[in-house]
Amino acid sequence: MALDVLFEDNHVLVVNKPAGLLVHGDETGDITLADLAKEYIKDKYNKPGNVFVGVVHRLDRPVSGVVLLAKTSKALTRLNELFRSKKTRKIYWAVVQNKPVQESGALVHWLVKDASKNVTKAFAKENPAGARSELNYKLLASQQGKFLLEVNPITGRPHQIRVQLASMRCTIAGDLKYGAANPLPDKSIALHARELHFEHPTLKTTITVSAPLPDNPIWKPFV
Template identity: 55%
Template structure:
């Protein structure tokens, strides 16, 4: 899937950790949970990291709260305790959580900032979602807000905030307005990235800690490549 060195317990990018929560900066190519490929999921890597770091005997508890697409990078939140998991699940379900994504796209969007509203329908045969202007059978309403935050030499950097969490939502809705994410062959990119990634990064997350009630604000460092590095200059 990827020519990059995928996550293992020794190179895992932990960007926040306490007794109840661990937040990882996911690499492109890592899968969050096991799938039909049989590749080792990130959840298993995090369990190994916890077991090794704290010298824990027996099985390590870890709850998966949400997922990121395999070629996407950035923030993934896991629960380290059975107390935190249902509370985090509730936070995500009730949308009492702010998630910000950065996307590098091939075309300048029609507007500098806008709200996109579509009805997305997933085709499980090709694992792809399709955007519609009106509700159709088995479609789900999808809402996102974007703004153009940087113009690069050949690409454009968009900041995206989701109101809903649909299958491939950002990839599908941006492609629908002619802003295809770099490397995203599935949604219209002409060329893949060498490491099979796409230039979509879960950049920031903000929420109230489900146990301590403290304000949590975590930013995931950008992947190390020339285009992402141009975004931070």
């Protein structure tokens, strides 16, 4: 599988992850984005031995879009701190089954993850077992009975966008885990990490990277 590189220099590698590919290894043992990135660097720069690739953040397996990787340990440390301190900006696009009652707004929930089932539940009121989670959304377009939302997550929780949108009856197309009526043919869900804005770990300039939409019928009305 060829790596779709969006931006690269000596310190960072930004790629467009296809749906279905793991970012980091799990119990399946399937090939990961990190594996592909290491092979890409080894081949491109003819590097012998082990190659360093640091995973800065993750996308769920059925989600596509921008993923930032670090090529040095110094870059990884600095980028991790940016994410921890919420100094990055992430923009997602989602195709949902229902039109939101309000075309734009903010959602705040306390999310509790059931690790045994890999499912997250959203609570509207403070839950001592949950993590406060916030996102902003707005309706961008509607076509063929589907609705395109732009989502800006303020926090980064497991399945956050998926469960928070589902909580307002805007389940993401194909997301059976959170109430979608039907799967998508390729088993993806219609959630795409569209843009990432971050401070470069050494240059201190703002880098903005955008990922093209997947070549998938669910996205074609919005291209």
